[in-house]
Amino acid sequence: MDPLFNTTDVPNWTTRSNDTNNGTMYWNQFVQPVWRIVLWAIAYSCIVIVSVVGNVTVIWIIMAHKRMRTVTNYFLLNLAFAEASMSAFNTVINFTYAVHNEWYFGLVYCRFHNFFPIAAVFASIYSMTAIALDRYMAIIHPLQQRMSSTETKVVVGVIWVLALLLAFPQYYYSNTDQLPGRVVCYIDWPEYTVCDFKKMYYVCVAILIYFLPLLVMGCAYLVVGLTLWASEIPGDSSDRYKEQLTAKRKVVKMMIVVVCTFAICWLPYHVYFLLHQFFPDMFEEQFIQQVYLAIMWLAMSSTMYNPIIYCCLNDRFRAGFKQAFRCCPCVPRGSYEGLELKSTRYLQTQTSVYKASRMETTVSTVLQSGDDAEQPKVKATAVSGPGVAGVGARPHSSSLDLTSNGSSSRSVSKTVSETSSFYSSNNLQE
Template sequence: MDTTSNPLLASTFFYEDDGNDTTVNLFEQPDWQVALWAIAYSLIVIVSVIGNVTVIWIIMAHKRMRTVTNYFIVNLAFSDVSMATFNTAFNFVYAIHNDWYFGLGYCKFHNFFPITAMFSSIYSMAAIAVDRYMAIIHPLKPRLSSTTTKVVIAVIWMVACSLAFPQCFFAGTTFYPPRTVCMVEWPDDYGGVHQLIYQVAVIILIYLLPLLVMLVTYSLVGHRLWGSEIPGEATDHYQNQIQAKRKVVKMMIVVVVTFATCWLPYHIYFILGSFNRDIYKQHYIQQVYLAIFWLAMSSTMYNPIIYCCLNQRFRSGFRQAFRWCPFIKVTEEDNMELQHMRTFHTTRSYRTETTSLTARKNGNKQEDTVSKLIKA
């Protein structure tokens, strides 16, 4: 899958031989149209960079926010901001001008990094789903430690780099007077066995498989959290705990659905192109590609908005980060959300919760206090 520079656009249908060993741009756009697309793509970069950098700051600057789930959110935010910074603007310039200005080295990086970042993003989401599954379905089993979480993140990036390496290795620049194109030159040319196998493998590994994992885990978690009633005599602490878990799971489900929706048209576009290359010769295809690519890249800017809307602590963190704005006020509740640690005692990822159980014995109520281990 040519996820970045889209060599099909550059070498196949954007250029046509005029009989003098030169090429002409058949899809040149008027200035007003280029300006509208530039504004749309600039919006992605600005919102993504500001939002994801703020998310990273909120988590790393506040000890209370440094949880297993949030470490994966940091990795997800880093992947998104990197994609927006190193891919979105460059690919937009290439698609608009149909000329690669950035040299061979960046051509290789441009084909390598987006697959790496996409893999890191979606497997961070999958790791969060598995972590939530273990915390809610198997609360007494050991959770990931901070060190183990960092090791998992490192493994995700190593596997991502390995998967993206063929794109980097076969990427190159070719001069078609008067323009230069950046493309992945597969050993048996585009549409051959190598390219097709790689494209199918990438789609399965960075889209279908992790989404399947998240579908299963969140379905089981959702059934546990929403499919059963909270006991009527449950303590307020227990009820608040369930509600908090529901909010976190709901937030992550929205993140996953947004990611899947944004990237689905992009994957379909390349799958169709693999079987019918003629679609790239249609006059309207450049506008279709720019719209599909915008939707895919826009996935990098939605997560901070989702966190802010659906999570009180992130909302408090955003207020603190932007407290210099005249219309944003930081309350004492915001400070408490981020600074105050839990008041109950924690030991080795478990905490002791004391609840009262009422039993009837010989017609009299007898209240026994028991302690049970709950996952921290």
Template sequence: MTSGPTANWNMSSRWNMSLATAGDPWGQALGAPAGNTSSPVASSAANFSNQFVQPSWRIALWSLAYGGVVAVAVFGNLIVIWIILAHKRMRTVTNYFLVNLAFSDASMAAFNTLINFIYALHSEWYFGEAYCRFHNFFPITAVFASIYSMTAIAVDRYMAIIDPLKPRLSATATKVVIASIWILAFLLAFPQCLYSITKVMPGRTLCYVAWPGGPKQHFTKLYHVIVIVLVYCFPLLVMGITYSIVGITLWGGEIPGDTSNKYHEQLKAKRKVVKMMIVVVLTFAICWLPYHIYFIVTGIYQQLNRWKYIQQIYLGSFWLAMSSTMYNPIIYCCLNKRFRAGFKQAFRWCPFIELSSYDELELKAARFHPIQQSSLYAVSRMESSMTVVFDTNDGDNTHTSCKKRAALRDTSFNGCSRRNSKTISTASSLISSLHTSVKDYS
């Protein structure tokens, strides 16, 4: 079996594996010949490893940085999940995808970030073979689920704005899409779990992916290219196209002649949601770009792994990638009034957080809709006016005229009921659609 440590794409610290295996038979990626276990090589490997030992103050700073990311990401995303699931008004198609995004981000921060930081810092795997497999498997799964949740939101926004007459995703269809995302994520990451191993070396234990045939085989390279394309390039391309079209539609001009307050209210709400999601996507793209560039460059120029400052560059790029999990709750709080009200409610125990009555109303399901009521009232008025009957008979035939009026009124009502029922049904559907649209975008 040949070396596999340097072939890990994900957060199992491919850089750390390259450093940790320098000078042993498994470290061929750094030029150590297989089977060379002579003392000069071992001594060289020890000196090579020692140059990456960090002073205590630097370790403390990195620990605070990574610890802060984990704390904000886990608690922030859990609060986002609570805001959506605990308040009926927040349970929209877009927000269900945000729940999936928050869950994957919180899981990534909780189960991978600190573990990988410790491994990169000490070049020692302390967590056993089972967690080694999970550690190599789960990051790709979580990143895939995160970015395709954002992609699903982008496509849903595109359909709602560009072709609003088409039916929206139902709650059941949304759950099917989310389940499909996770199934595809599991399938993509499964090779990382299958070939993960731990190896006990003199003085250390390693966790890495031992690919069949070694890291330079065609299958290994192809797999890593596919992963980068599927978890970064392709979804960002799709979101770039959809949000560009949506942006041109929303900000490119207004509908000629439509100056109603209702239209401007809907347009403003749509712009806010799209603006928030564009910020989320750009944040993800910027945070992960240095990480992907790092591994592409060090994969081509492997001598860079011996550079004195490469460890700091790795820790910095990895921190930036992991920090993408903590920004979304902050973005929601800043750019969406309902999420802001939800965070105020979650932190109302803080002395400097003031929860107003307006904030409480933002998260409550609206039971009274003036627009809907007034529109239905207009339909009722129209129907009532159609049932009015005038009698021209004189007072001598009062009893007869009363019967005629009753008969005519009943006939008029029954005759119009079929036509009017369609009118009421159509109006109710239209009004309900308009109200749902405003609720989704608010």
């Protein structure tokens, strides 16, 4: 009855004597009424639909747009893949098995069912840990070289290798058993006289995929938060500095919300299984099934919140979601140009730059036509007499003065180019 840590060495059965028939009849005390199963099915179906659709959309936004392929987003891509996979392959099966504790899916899927969720949770939380450490290095040690895309992919690969190694014991010891009236999927842990391998494994898993990474992320974001929010912005600081600081704060704020959501959703689950290891008698009561279904729903729901958080707190993800769901009548049209996602501020800046370019072109055209209009007068006056040189020089110098006072076309163009470059690079950091 437990998806990640299947601790049912002897499945939950109750025996009672049957007066009408000779012998003993076995019955399953975890069978629920239909109305309760329907309500739980609706609750779990909402998780699967929102999680799979949301995380697949996040994967599309990052993979289909070059501007989104940053170090942070590569880890978010890995996080979205792990969460979508766990929702698609495990949530429905977990619910089906937890409803009345009977396994219908064979030995192969039993092993996968016990193996994959631990690997997916490990990959998810260590992707968040990698983002926290990357943010720490970028903000606390900005002069050090950042990870390249190749190095990021290597880190993601290492995370998955470690995740598979940690989950391998659950795959190796998983088994199915035919009991009177039903089949169960459980983990047949070996028994050692020196130590309790099962308890040791679950304690290590809880530390490695929950408490340790949360401690690391908490320390990293505490230092980053003090650096970004505790210090005052200098009064004479440039607009570029303020824009970069605001962009960094947005990213860190979004990741803190993601981490806190994960911690809240998974805390009851880990507490439940740690208590199960040390106080197993508490979990033989019938009401514990409802407690478990509620705790598992909360843990599995963590897979559906992240896309919502990205959409609410990040301009470019919001633009991507609007583009992906543009056919829905309730979704407003967003700013989207080709395959490049741009924030609203960036588009407004680009519009201003475009207007400045148009103004520059207009001024240059007026100056050029004014200069051309003066030239015939110079030539006409040159025929009349000795005052030619003075009259001919004035229009030319006037043209030079106008160009100088309005700043040269090359200077204006350079300023416009620099402004566009700054806002473009600053938008990439958000």
